[in-house]
Amino acid sequence: MDLDLSDDQQLLRDTSARFIEDRCPLPHVRELAASADGVDPTYGRQAADLGWYSLLVDEEHGGGSVSGKSFADAAIVALERGRYLQPGAFVPGNVVAWALAHYGNDEQQAKVLPAVIAGERVATWAAADSSGSWEPGAGATVEPTGSGLRLAGAKGLVQDAHLAEWLLVTAASPTGLTQLLVPAGAPGVEIVRLDGLDITRRFCTVRFSGVELTPADVVGELGGAAAGIDREMQVAAVLTLAESIGAMDQDFTVALDYAKVRTAFGRPIGSFQAMKHMLADTSLLLESSKAIVTAAIEALDEEAENAAEVVSMAKAYVGDSAIELAQNCFQTFGGIGFTWEHDQHLYLRRLTADSSLYGEPAWHRERIWQLYGL
Amino acid sequence: MSANDLEEYRLTARKWLEGNLERRDPDVGPSLRGVDHKTVEGIALERVIQRKVFDAGYAGITWPTEYGGQSLTPAHEAVFNEESRPFRTADFGVAGGTTMGVCARTMLVHASPDFLRRHIPRILAGEELWVQFFSEPGAGSDLAGITTRATRDGEEWILSGSKIWSSGAYYADYGMCLSRTDWDVPKHRGLTWFGVKVDLPGVTVQPVREINGDAEFCQEFFDDVRLSEADVIGEVNRGWTVAQTMLVFERGGSDSGEVRPRPTRPKGLAPDLVALARRAGRDKEPYVRQQVARAHINDFAAAQLARRVGGLIRTGRGNPAGVASYGKLATGTFGALRARIGMEIGRGGALVWEPGQLDGMAPSVTYLNGRLGGIAGGTNEMQRNGIGERVLDLPREPSFDTNRPFNEVVRAAANWTGATGSA
Numbered sequence: 116m117d118l119d120l121s122d123d124q125q126l127l128r129d130t131s132a133r134f135i136e137d138r139c140p141l142p143h144v145r146e147l148a149a150s151a152d153g154v155d156p157t158y159g160r161q162a163a164d165l166g167w168y169s170l171l172v173d174e175e176h177g178g179g180s181v182s183g184k185s186f187a188d189a190a191i192v193a194l195e196r197g198r199y200l201q202p203g204a205f206v207p208g209n210v211v212a213w214a215l216a217h218y219g220n221d222e223q224q225a226k227v228l229p230a231v232i233a234g235e236r237v238a239t240w241a242a243a244d245s246s247g248s249w250e251p252g253a254g255a256t257v258e259p260t261g262s263g264l265r266l267a268g269a270k271g272l273v274q275d276a277h278l279a280e281w282l283l284v285t286a287a288s289p290t291g292l293t294q295l296l297v298p299a300g301a302p303g304v305e306i307v308r309l310d311g312l313d314i315t316r317r318f319c320t321v322r323f324s325g326v327e328l329t330p331a332d333v334v335g336e337l338g339g340a341a342a343g344i345d346r347e348m349q350v351a352a353v354l355t356l357a358e359s360i361g362a363m364d365q366d367f368t369v370a371l372d373y374a375k376v377r378t379a380f381g382r383p384i385g386s387f388q389a390m391k392h393m394l395a396d397t398s399l400l401l402e403s404s405k406a407i408v409t410a411a412i413e414a415l416d417e418e419a420e421n422a423a424e425v426v427s428m429a430k431a432y433v434g435d436s437a438i439e440l441a442q443n444c445f446q447t448f449g450g451i452g453f454t455w456e457h458d459q460h461l462y463l464r465r466l467t468a469d470s471s472l473y474g475e476p477a478w479h480r481e482r483i484w485q486l487y488g489l
Numbered sequence: 490m491s492a493n494d495l496e497e498y499r500l501t502a503r504k505w506l507e508g509n510l511e512r513r514d515p516d517v518g519p520s521l522r523g524v525d526h527k528t529v530e531g532i533a534l535e536r537v538i539q540r541k542v543f544d545a546g547y548a549g550i551t552w553p554t555e556y557g558g559q560s561l562t563p564a565h566e567a568v569f570n571e572e573s574r575p576f577r578t579a580d581f582g583v584a585g586g587t588t589m590g591v592c593a594r595t596m597l598v599h600a601s602p603d604f605l606r607r608h609i610p611r612i613l614a615g616e617e618l619w620v621q622f623f624s625e626p627g628a629g630s631d632l633a634g635i636t637t638r639a640t641r642d643g644e645e646w647i648l649s650g651s652k653i654w655s656s657g658a659y660y661a662d663y664g665m666c667l668s669r670t671d672w673d674v675p676k677h678r679g680l681t682w683f684g685v686k687v688d689l690p691g692v693t694v695q696p697v698r699e700i701n702g703d704a705e706f707c708q709e710f711f712d713d714v715r716l717s718e719a720d721v722i723g724e725v726n727r728g729w730t731v732a733q734t735m736l737v738f739e740r741g742g743s744d745s746g747e748v749r750p751r752p753t754r755p756k757g758l759a760p761d762l763v764a765l766a767r768r769a770g771r772d773k774e775p776y777v778r779q780q781v782a783r784a785h786i787n788d789f790a791a792a793q794l795a796r797r798v799g800g801l802i803r804t805g806r807g808n809p810a811g812v813a814s815y816g817k818l819a820t821g822t823f824g825a826l827r828a829r830i831g832m833e834i835g836r837g838g839a840l841v842w843e844p845g846q847l848d849g850m851a852p853s854v855t856y857l858n859g860r861l862g863g864i865a866g867g868t869n870e871m872q873r874n875g876i877g878e879r880v881l882d883l884p885r886e887p888s889f890d891t892n893r894p895f896n897e898v899v900r901a902a903a904n905w906t907g908a909t910g911s912a
Contacts, residue, residue, distance in 0.1 A: 118800040371881055386884040391877035392870065395818070398881055402815050406793035428786045480782035481775070487758045489772065 116194055116360055116405045117412075123181040124191055130165055131195045141458055144200050144315055148461075151308075152278060153317035154202045163234025167192050167205060171213040171350065176224060177232050178216065186350075186415040190357035190408075197361025200315045200465050204275040206354045206472075207240035210347050211283045214240075214294065218335035218343050223296055227281055236280040240351065242344070242473075245271030245320050249474045251344045255286035255323060257293050264333070266295060266303075266326040272472065276319035277308040283334065284323070290338030301326055313468035315461060349426045351473040353415055356408045356429055359437050359469045366462040367401050370394070370444035390447065397443040400436040407432050424486050431479040434470035441466045498565055502572045505545055510538070510576040521851055522858050526703055527582040532618070532660045539579035539615025547573075548613040552597065557610030583705065584618050584657030592619035592665045595735045599682075599723035607719075608663075608684065621735070622652040622666035622685060622709060629654075629864075630871045632667070633676045633729060634890070636899075637711065639668040639683060646670075646721075648683065648691075648714040654865070658694050658707035661687060665735075666711075669895070671726050676895045680728030683720045690714070701857045733810070739866050740813045759785040762827075765835045765852060780830045787823040794819050811879030818872040821863035828852075828859025 120128065139147075139158060147153055163169070170189040172178025180188045189209060196205055208231060215228045230236040244254025255268035266286060276282060282297045282304075297304065303326035308319050335343050374385030374394060384390050411429035414422040441463040445452045452459040470476065542548050543557075550566040552558025559565070581588065593612050596605060611617040628634040637650025648668060655664060664685045671679030687694055691714035696704035723731040757763075762781045766772040795816050801807040831852040832839050839856075842849020863869045877883045890898045 118797075118804050118806070371883075375883065382887075383884045385877075386886055388870075388874070388886060391881075391883050391886075392873040394881060394883065395873035395876035398876060399815055399818055399822075402797060403790045403794040403819060406797035407790045409797065410789075410793045425789075428789050431782070432786050432790050477779060480779050480786070483758060483782045483785065484778050489758065489763065 116190070116357070116409055117187060120191070121182050124188060127166070127181050127188060128191045128195060131167070131192050132198075134162065134165055135195055135199050135201060139199070139201060141199055141461075144202065144461070147202050148314040153315075154275065154278065159203055159208075159237065160234040162203070162205075163232065165192075168208055168212055168234055169232045171209050172216040172228070172232060176216045177229055178212070184416040186353060186412045189354060190412050193354045193357035194361040194364075197358030197363075197465075198365045200362060200461055202315055202317075204237060204239045204279075206351055206358065207274050207283075208238055209354055210240045210351045211238040211281070213350050214283055214334060214343065214347055215296070217346075218294070218340075219296070220331065220334075222331060223334065227296065230280070237275055237278045238281040238283065239273055239275050239279045240347065241270035241273045241276070241282045241284045241321055242348070242351070243270065243272045245269045247272055247471065249348065249478060251341060251348075252285045252287040252292045255284055257286040257288045257295060257328075259289075260327075262329075264295070264328045264330065264337075266297065266323045266328055269320060269322045271318075271320050273319045273321050275317055276306045276321050277317065282321060284321075285340065285344050288338050292340040292344055293337050294334040294340045294343060295328060295332050296334050297323075297326065297328065297332065301328075303327070311468070313464045315465055316468070345423060348473060349415060349423060352426050352430045353408075353411050355469050355473055356411060356433050359433055359466060360405055360408055362462050362465050362469070363401055363404060363437050363440050366441055366444045366459070366466070367397060369458070370397075370447040374447055384447075393443055394447065397440050400440050404433045404436045404440075421486075424483055427474070427479040427482050427486070430474055431476040431483075434476035434479070437466040438470050495564060495568055498561075499568045499572060502547065502569050505547070506573055506576050509541055509545065510573075510578065513575055513577050521847070521854055522701065522703070522705070522861075525582075526705070527584075527657065527660055529660045532581060535579040535581055535585075536615040538577070539581075542578065543614040549609070552609065552613070555602075556597075556605050557613045579615060581615075581618055582657050582660075584620050584661050587621060587656060588612055588617070588619045588661075591735060591738045592621065594738045595665070595731060596722060598734050599731045603719065604684070604722060617663055618657070618661040619663045619665055619684075620655040620658045620661045620707075622655055622658075622664035623732075623735075624652065624654045626651060626653050626708070630868050632732060633680065634898075635667055635669060635680070637666070637668045638672075639670050639681060639716065641670075642715075644718060646683065646716040646718075648685065648711045648716055651708060651710050653697065653706070653708040655707050655709060656705055658687065658709060659696050659704075663687065664709065665722065667728055667732060670728075672896045673894045674726070675892055676890055676898060677729040679726055679895060680732070681725045682722040682728045682731050683716050684722055685711075685714065685716065685720070689716075701854050736867070737810055737813065740817050758782070759788065761851070762831060762834065764848075765831060765839065768848075769834060769836050769838050771834060771836070777834045780834055784823075784827045784830050787827065791816070791819045791823055808879045811875055814872040814875040814880070817862075817867065818869055818876065821869040821872065824862035825859040828856040832856050 138161060147155065169178035170180050171185050182188055193205065212228065212231050215223050219228060227238065231238045243249050254270050255266060257264050257266045270284060276299065279299045282299055284295045284297050286293050286295060299306065303324045305322040306319050308317060311318055371394060374390055375383055377384050407429045411426045414425040419425065445459055445463060448457065448459050451457050546559055547569055549558030550561050550569055551563055554560045593609060608617060612619065625635050625637060627636060637652060639646045639648045652666065658664060664687060666683045666685045668681055668683060669679055670681040685692065691712040693710040695708050697706045697708050698704045699706060759781055762784055763772065766777050766781055771777040798812050798816050801812050802809045835852045839852035878885055
């Protein structure tokens, strides 16, 4: 997507691509899709060795980007992951790592962050409520009790919570938005693994029935997490966007190749204007999506004043474009796209889920008005 | 060239501008096509301004000194453009952009040194405005299918036929005219370009009244117009090569073939549409907010796409003419959509207005102009063909017109049966 990769960035891309090809190509993605857990246990550790969970964390906290532009670097990995629909909580795991590095207390940074960066333990982000609303803090409330805190409510669309050691939970408190690092095994935490449209990933609902916590479990300030949650939404959105671009690129490439070799009425179907024009429109969606995601990545790396708006514009634009692209690819494949063996449906499932995760297009469009104070 | 030279150039330019040009009225926004009508008298005043700029050495900054330019770097030009922005420079309307951005640039690539010496200095001085005599009533997207003919007559050429969609021809001095000079070869191989002075005997320029009520486009009729060999631009019968160059410039390409990048940061949420929604009292309606944001995001996506297309060309990742079609197709599709959104959210306030009220008529005029981007300069369908065949490498359609004499093509099209190949 980025047209000017440095040597180090190319190395990161190549090692990530090779790892995916060796360790988790599409046939293996299908095997995992058929399994209960959805991820095999050693994959995350091996991926962490390539730096997948350290790119957004500064060196002081055990991380490091390869180019100094941490979001550009993480997007390189995300793009390769998306291309072959990689499983695992790459996006929420990186959000947690980023959040702990920025807002975590000493103990969280000393004990939890290194385990996440090393891929030894899974940490995931619980931001939406169980209906899929991404309003900050939706679904959960935290209240002070004498000496501690009590968390109640339910969170939804929490990726890989069933494998997680920790959950970073966003919640409303009497004094404002709060984030808590909750051990997944704490009494009162109930994790329900769900089936879903996107069979290449696992999502859970997590219920909190009066979970007792202490102030040491708070990430950042009690009641002061609004800005942090906003930034985390941007991080999650941009990484998801980069994964979507990889998936869009691959889905389109395969559909385009098919249009050149499939013949009907004595010609390759791609020679018909009806097909050619649909594919040209689809490729415009892909190129403009790459362009707008590049702008979103730059906005985060440059800490641009309007980063929130640019990210929302990209998430809204690509959220719609990706689904249209997947639908057009489906139409190009025709009947074969409706078969389970063909990979097309895996891309359709993934891209449709990506569109909704971390804010669906309509949510981001409304948010742009709000960012302008209108 | 050092940074010091540029800084000195900047200061000299600033001083000259302050001493010689008026400041631009900051309240005058970009003109609305169909409302801001240029007159021959108005253009004469603009020519005076351009002459001043030329005499001071600020016209054709990067163009060769041999042809009246300054042979300086693009950096100098960028400095002058930046400094001159607050000042009232010459505004020749659409024909100004065509003269400098399309015709002159194409001439610099293809015309003879004699031709360039005769015309480029006068163009830079504001004495010659050039428009394109390119499309015809019977040939738009299929440009190589034009039927205006130029026939040799001894040392001269005789031009006959008709051209249309020449912007601002009624106040221009010359047209760059594509004509057919050989009918017995395939369509792309019998074309030649001429420079045609609009006041020659036999040339009639007639404004075409547009759907927005204005008449900026023109149609020309050529009744046995006599031209000389010196009027030929490029080589006889090799006009298609010249046309290709012209099309790249027309799509916003620069001399290096790169597409000019647009600004990358939005300047507020689609101000025109937000104002429209407010006037209609609908800026809190979720549906209206969604539509406005959609238009705003498409604007941003198109700007980022232009950046990306520039990058693809710069890094040699795409056929420049092919990838330039992305930008054109984005404009051609988003433009019409945005205009419809304006009408939709403006409701009654976009349908009727107090006579002469510019704010009131803007949505309607924009709506009527909304399909221009998808038709003018190559339809959306042509861009899709270009992307499909030049970028995506999809197999071509069967062709009925590229490999046989143009004469035959015209006859076969008139007797079309749908039968192909051998009977």
